[in-house]
Amino acid sequence: xxxxxxxxxxxxxxxxxxxxxxxxxxxxxxxITVHIKQLEDALNTTLFKRENNRVTLTESGxxxxxxxxxxxxxxxxxxxxxxxxxxxxxxxxxxAITPMMVETILPNILYEFISTHPEYEISITIEESxxxxxxxxxxxxxxxxxxxxxxxxxxxxxxxVESPLQLAYPLDQxxxxxxxxxxxxxxxxxxxxxxxxxxxxxxYIQKEVASHYPSCKQIQLSHSYAVKKxxxxxxxxxxxPKLILRKDxxxxxxxxxxxxxxxxxxxxxxxxYKELRSLEKSLIEVIESRHFA
Numbered sequence: 001x002x003x004x005x006x007x008x009x010x011x012x013x014x015x016x017x018x019x020x021x022x023x024x025x026x027x028x029x030x031x032i033t034v035h036i037k038q039l040e041d042a043l044n045t046t047l048f049k050r051e052n053n054r055v056t057l058t059e060s061g062x063x064x065x066x067x068x069x070x071x072x073x074x075x076x077x078x079x080x081x082x083x084x085x086x087x088x089x090x091x092x093x094x095x096a097i098t099p100m101m102v103e104t105i106l107p108n109i110l111y112e113f114i115s116t117h118p119e120y121e122i123s124i125t126i127e128e129s130x131x132x133x134x135x136x137x138x139x140x141x142x143x144x145x146x147x148x149x150x151x152x153x154x155x156x157x158x159x160x161v162e163s164p165l166q167l168a169y170p171l172d173q174x175x176x177x178x179x180x181x182x183x184x185x186x187x188x189x190x191x192x193x194x195x196x197x198x199x200x201x202x203x204y205i206q207k208e209v210a211s212h213y214p215s216c217k218q219i220q221l222s223h224s225y226a227v228k229k230x231x232x233x234x235x236x237x238x239x240x241p242k243l244i245l246r247k248d249x250x251x252x253x254x255x256x257x258x259x260x261x262x263x264x265x266x267x268x269x270x271x272x273y274k275e276l277r278s279l280e281k282s283l284i285e286v287i288e289s290r291h292f293a
Contacts, residue, residue: 001042006068008035013065016055091279096127096144099223103244120279143280144272147200157270161292163241165264167257170234188213194227194238196220208262241267243292
């Protein structure tokens with residue numbers, strides 16, 4: 001059995017048309033027919049039914065289609081592995097991180113890791129936490145850092161860090177010595193509240209603010225880095241995790257209010273994965289060794 005027969009079968013099964021398959025594969029239509037016949041002879045079965053110029057899969061063809069897709073995936077992965085080894089790369093990993101982590105020291109840690117480990121090929125994508133489980137199950141990513149724990153037993157997780165929420169608000173024109181103390185209720189009268197960037201605590205915060213400060217306008221803003229930009233521009237206030245506010249506080253770009261009206265929960269971040277190879281284990285170990293909370 002030759003791989004080109006399987007490739008021809010997959011394309012023919014996709015289009016259910018040998019002419020279209022020949023155009024896709026840049027082969028003559030007779031060559032498509034020969035490949036399918038050779039594959040059927042090797043499997044000792046009929047894969048396609050040909051009726052009234054139409055081509056459909058037989059029951060055997062439907063069964064073999066599942067296996068053929070697996071064969072193609074294994075073939076592609078083998079070629080990719082060989083290409084990486086030729087470049088001196090041992091392992092490859094796709095990592096997804098929630099937008100919130102962009103505002104932490106994580107990008108610097110990843111850069112340092114990539115720079116000191118040329119044997120690994122790492123790609124990074126920014127992804128919403130709610131989509132990470134599906135991406136891991138599909139094999140599109142191998143490691144994720146997100147806000148949402150997986151539901152499927154096929155995807156594992158463990159707690160990475162917990163960070164308390166803090167109320168961030170814009171700077172005023174005063175310095176620390178001449179500034180006028182602002183009451184908590186005045187903040188919620190003066191500014192809108194940005195919510196929606198923390199899917200795990202969004203409903204709780206929205207409900208409590210509506211109960212304590214019903215006149216406060218709430219605006220949904222999906223990404224925390226956008227929320228910080230709006231706050232720094234004096235456009236509103238928001239509850240954000242401490243781990244993404246430390247640098248702004250140190251650089252004097254926004255204020256933190258000692259909020260007391262209702263208890264503020266922690267934001268929990270998790271590592272998600274199917275399995276941990278040496279690459280993922282090394283990366284997690286390096287990330288966990290740094291102070292985030």
